[in-house]
Amino acid sequence: MSKQTDKHKALQESAGVSQVETTNQAIIAALKKRRQKKPTTQQLVSDILAGNMTALSRAITLIESTNPAHAQQANDIITACLPHANKSVRIGITGVPGVGKSTFIESFGSYLSAIGKKIAVLAIDPSSSISKGSILGDKTRMEDLVKDTNVFIRPSPSGTSLGGVARKTRETIILCEAAGFNTILIETVGVGQSETAVHSMVDFFLLLKLAGAGDELQGIKRGIIEMADSIVINKADGSNVKAAKIAKVEFNRALHLYPKKASNWQPKVMLCSALKNEGIETIWDSIHTYVMLTTKNGYFDQRRHDQNKFWLIETIKDALHSTFFNNPTIKIALQQQISLIENQKTTPFAAAEYLLGLT
Amino acid sequence: MSKQTDKHKALQESAGVSQVETTNQAIIAALKKRRQKKPTTQQLVSDILAGNMTALSRAITLIESTNPAHAQQANDIITACLPHANKSVRIGITGVPGVGKSTFIESFGSYLSAIGKKIAVLAIDPSSSISKGSILGDKTRMEDLVKDTNVFIRPSPSGTSLGGVARKTRETIILCEAAGFNTILIETVGVGQSETAVHSMVDFFLLLKLAGAGDELQGIKRGIIEMADSIVINKADGSNVKAAKIAKVEFNRALHLYPKKASNWQPKVMLCSALKNEGIETIWDSIHTYVMLTTKNGYFDQRRHDQNKFWLIETIKDALHSTFFNNPTIKIALQQQISLIENQKTTPFAAAEYLLGLT
Numbered sequence: 070m071s072k073q074t075d076k077h078k079a080l081q082e083s084a085g086v087s088q089v090e091t092t093n094q095a096i097i098a099a100l101k102k103r104r105q106k107k108p109t110t111q112q113l114v115s116d117i118l119a120g121n122m123t124a125l126s127r128a129i130t131l132i133e134s135t136n137p138a139h140a141q142q143a144n145d146i147i148t149a150c151l152p153h154a155n156k157s158v159r160i161g162i163t164g165v166p167g168v169g170k171s172t173f174i175e176s177f178g179s180y181l182s183a184i185g186k187k188i189a190v191l192a193i194d195p196s197s198s199i200s201k202g203s204i205l206g207d208k209t210r211m212e213d214l215v216k217d218t219n220v221f222i223r224p225s226p227s228g229t230s231l232g233g234v235a236r237k238t239r240e241t242i243i244l245c246e247a248a249g250f251n252t253i254l255i256e257t258v259g260v261g262q263s264e265t266a267v268h269s270m271v272d273f274f275l276l277l278k279l280a281g282a283g284d285e286l287q288g289i290k291r292g293i294i295e296m297a298d299s300i301v302i303n304k305a306d307g308s309n310v311k312a313a314k315i316a317k318v319e320f321n322r323a324l325h326l327y328p329k330k331a332s333n334w335q336p337k338v339m340l341c342s343a344l345k346n347e348g349i350e351t352i353w354d355s356i357h358t359y360v361m362l363t364t365k366n367g368y369f370d371q372r373r374h375d376q377n378k379f380w381l382i383e384t385i386k387d388a389l390h391s392t393f394f395n396n397p398t399i400k401i402a403l404q405q406q407i408s409l410i411e412n413q414k415t416t417p418f419a420a421a422e423y424l425l426g427l428t
Numbered sequence: 429m430s431k432q433t434d435k436h437k438a439l440q441e442s443a444g445v446s447q448v449e450t451t452n453q454a455i456i457a458a459l460k461k462r463r464q465k466k467p468t469t470q471q472l473v474s475d476i477l478a479g480n481m482t483a484l485s486r487a488i489t490l491i492e493s494t495n496p497a498h499a500q501q502a503n504d505i506i507t508a509c510l511p512h513a514n515k516s517v518r519i520g521i522t523g524v525p526g527v528g529k530s531t532f533i534e535s536f537g538s539y540l541s542a543i544g545k546k547i548a549v550l551a552i553d554p555s556s557s558i559s560k561g562s563i564l565g566d567k568t569r570m571e572d573l574v575k576d577t578n579v580f581i582r583p584s585p586s587g588t589s590l591g592g593v594a595r596k597t598r599e600t601i602i603l604c605e606a607a608g609f610n611t612i613l614i615e616t617v618g619v620g621q622s623e624t625a626v627h628s629m630v631d632f633f634l635l636l637k638l639a640g641a642g643d644e645l646q647g648i649k650r651g652i653i654e655m656a657d658s659i660v661i662n663k664a665d666g667s668n669v670k671a672a673k674i675a676k677v678e679f680n681r682a683l684h685l686y687p688k689k690a691s692n693w694q695p696k697v698m699l700c701s702a703l704k705n706e707g708i709e710t711i712w713d714s715i716h717t718y719v720m721l722t723t724k725n726g727y728f729d730q731r732r733h734d735q736n737k738f739w740l741i742e743t744i745k746d747a748l749h750s751t752f753f754n755n756p757t758i759k760i761a762l763q764q765q766i767s768l769i770e771n772q773k774t775t776p777f778a779a780a781e782y783l784l785g786l787t
Contacts, residue, residue: 144778151772236777243775292651294685323685326653377769377776384780389748410736413510416602417736418595419503421743 110142114149120249122221132240133226147240150247155373157246158360159253161267163293164277169303170256173277173343175211180349181252182219189245190214192256193238193263194225221250232387235266239380242270268296269376272369273356276300278320280312294320295327299337299355306342313340332368334359398427469501473508479608481580491599492585506599509606514732516605517719518612520626522652523636528662529615532636532702534570539708540611541578548604549573551615552597552622553584580609591746594625598739601629627655628735631728632715635659637679639671653679654686658696658714665701672699691727693718757786 108116108127116124131143164170178188190211214220226237242253255271257263268274276297294300300320305313320338329335337355341348363369393399406420415423467475467486475483490502523529537547549570573579585596601612614630616622627633635656653659659679664672679697688694696714700707722728752758765779774782 147775151775155772240775326682374770378766380776381769381779384777385752385783386749388780388784389752390745393748407737410740411733413514416506416510416599417739418743420740421747424744425747
C-alpha cells in the first residue's frame with residue numbers, strides 16, 4: 070500500500086525555519102545553575118556557625134524532610150554543629166489558647182533582644198500535622214519580632230507523632246544554638262502530651278495563666294502546675310488587676326502543695342501585661358536567678374544530661390513499641406486477645422505472653 | 429586364697445532378730461500420702477469456688493512461685509476462676525508510714541465484716557523483696573481481722589520488679605473474688621511507683637493523711653492527690669481534731685485544683701479515728717455512693733476494661749524493654765553512646781538509631 074520511494078508527497082514536511090531567540094540563554098543558564106546548586110553540608114555548617122539565618126532555615130528544612138537523603142545530610146550537619154551548641158537558656162512557654170502566648174512572646178522576645186540576647190522562637194504543636202504551623206503560623210501577631218534581626222522564628226514542625234515532632238524540635242535547638250542564638254523560647258499549647266515533651270527539653274518551664282471569674286484554678290491540666298518553674302498571670306491590666314492578684318495568691322498556695330523541686334528552686338507566681346509590656350523584666354530576672362542558682366548547684370548541667378538520657382531511652386522505646394504493635398499479625402491478634410479478656414476467657418498477662426510469643 | 433566352701437567363718441553373720449516396731453506405720457503412711465498428695469488443678473479450683481481459704485492460699489503460692497510448672501498450674505487455675513471473678517469492689521489504700529494504715533484496715537475491715545462483707549486484704553510493697561512481706565507481715569497489728577473468718581489476709585508478694593509484684597497481686601485478686609471475697613482492700617506505701625500500680629488495679633483509691641503542725645500539705649508525692657477518690661485524715665481524735673479540721677479544708681481546696689474526674693465523682697475529704705472506730709461508716713457510705721454512681725454512668729465497667737488493656741499493653745512493653753536493654757551487647761554499647769552524648773559527639777536520636785541497629 071505504501072510507496073516508499075515517493076519523496077514528494079502532499080504529506081511531506083520540509084524543515085522549518087528557526088524562530089529568532091527572544092530569551093536570554095545566559096540568564097536562564099545562570100538561574101538553572103543557581104537552582105541546582107544545593108549547598109554542601111560543609112557550606113551549610115560554616116554558614117550556620119557564622120549566624121546565617123538562611124542557612125539555618127535550610128538545615129532545619131532538611132531536619133523536617135521525610136527524604137532519607139535529607140535525613141542523612143541533616144544528621145551530618147547536626148553532628149558538626151553539636152560542639153557549638155548547648156550554650157543557651159532554653160525556656161518552655163505553655164498556656165491554653167487565648168492566654169496570650171503570642172503577645173507574651175512578642176513582648177518578652179523584644180525585651181530580650183533589647184538587652185542584647187539572640188532569640189530563637191520555636192514551637193511544638195502536634196496538631197499542626199493537619200494545619201501546618203498553627204502556632205506561630207500567623208506571624209502577623211508578632212510584628213516586631215519578625216522584623217528583629219536578633220530573632221529567629223520557626224513554626225512547629227509537622228509530624229504524625231509527638232515523638233517525631235519533638236525530635237525535630239530538639240535537633241532544631243542544636244542548630245539554633247550553633248548559629249549563636251543564646252535564648253531559645255519553645256511555645257506549646259495545652260494539648261495532649263506536648264507540655265511533657267517541651268518540659269523535657271527546656272531548662273525553665275513557664276506556665277501562662279489568666280485570672281478568671283473565681284475559677285482561676287479550674288481546668289489546669291493534670292501535672293502542668295508541678296512542672297512549672299514559674300506561673301505568669303497574663304493580662305493583669307485595667308479591671309483585671311484585682312482578679313490577677315487574687316489568682317496570684319491562689320496559685321502560690323497551689324505551688325506550695327508540692328515538695329521542693331530537685332532544682333532547689335521555689336517556683337514563683339508573677340503578674341504581667343504582655344500587651345502593655347508590664348512585668349516582663351521581672352520575669353526575665355527570675356529566670357536569670359534560676360539559671361544562676363541551678364548552674365551553681367549543678368542542677369542545670371545535670372538536668373541536660375538527664376534530658377539527653379531520657380530522649381535516648383524514649384526514642385528506643387518508641388521504636389520497639391512501634392515495631393511490635395505495627396506488626397500486622399500482632400494488630401489482628403491484639404484485638405482478638407482484648408476480646409478474650411473482656412469476655413473473661415484470659416487475663417492481660419496470659420494475653421501478653423501469647424502475643425509476645427507470636428513474634 | 430579364698431575358701432569358697434567354708435560356711436562357718438568368724439566373719440559370717442547370722443540374720444538378726446527384728447526389733448519390735450515402736451512407730452505406727454499406718455500413721456506414717458497416711459502422713460506421707462497426705463504430704464505427697466498435691467491437690468489437682470481441678471480440686472483447687474473447686475475448693476476455691478467453695479470459698480476454701482486453704483485452697484486459696486495454696487493457689488496464691490503457685491502464683492508467687494518462680495517454678496515454671498507452678499506458673500503453668502497457676503495460669504490454669506486463674507483461667508478457670510476468671511468467669512467467677514470481677515464481682516467485687518476493689519479499694520486501694522495508701523499513705524506514708526506512720527499514718528496508721530494497719531489500724532485503719534483493722535477498723536475498716538471489721539466494720540465491713542460486721543455488715544456482711546467478705547474482705548480480702550492484699551498489699552503491694554516492692555520493697556518487700558528484701559524484707560519479705562514488710563506490710564501486713566506483722567499480723568499482730570490486725571488482731572481482730574486475723575481471727576475473722578470473713579477476712580482473708582495475704583502479705584505483699586515479693587519480686588524483683590514492681591511489674592512482677594503487681595502482676596501477682598492482680599492475679600491474686602481474681603482468685604480472691606472467685607473465692608467469694610466481694611471487697612478487696614489493697615494496701616501500699618508511698619514508695620516509688622507502687623501507688624500508680626495499685627491505682628491501675630482498683631475501683632476506688634483512698635489516700636490516708638495526718639493533720640500536721642501546719643505542714644499538712646507538704647510532702648505529698650506528686651500525682652497522688654489527683655489519683656485519690658477520697659482523702660481520709662486519720663487520727664482525728666483528742667487534741668488532733670482541730671488540726672484535722674483545718675487540714676480537711678486545705679485538702680478540699682487542693683482537690684478542687686484538679687478538673688472533674690472522668691468518673692464524674694468529686695473526691696471527698698473525710699475525718700476518721702481508726703483507733704476509736706470513728707468516721708468509718710461515713711467512709712464506706714462514700715465508697716458505696718461512688719460505686720452506685722459509677723455503675724450507673726458506666727464508668728465502673730469502663731475503667732475495669734481500660735485497666736485490663738493497660739496491663740496488657742504495659743506487660744508487653746515491659747517485656748520488649750527488658751529483652752532489649754538486658755541484651756549484653758546493648759548494655760555495653762548503651763554506656764558508650766551515653767558517653768558520646770555527654771561529650772557532644774552524638775545526639776540521643778542518632779545514638780538510639782545506632783543501638784536499635786545492633787539487634
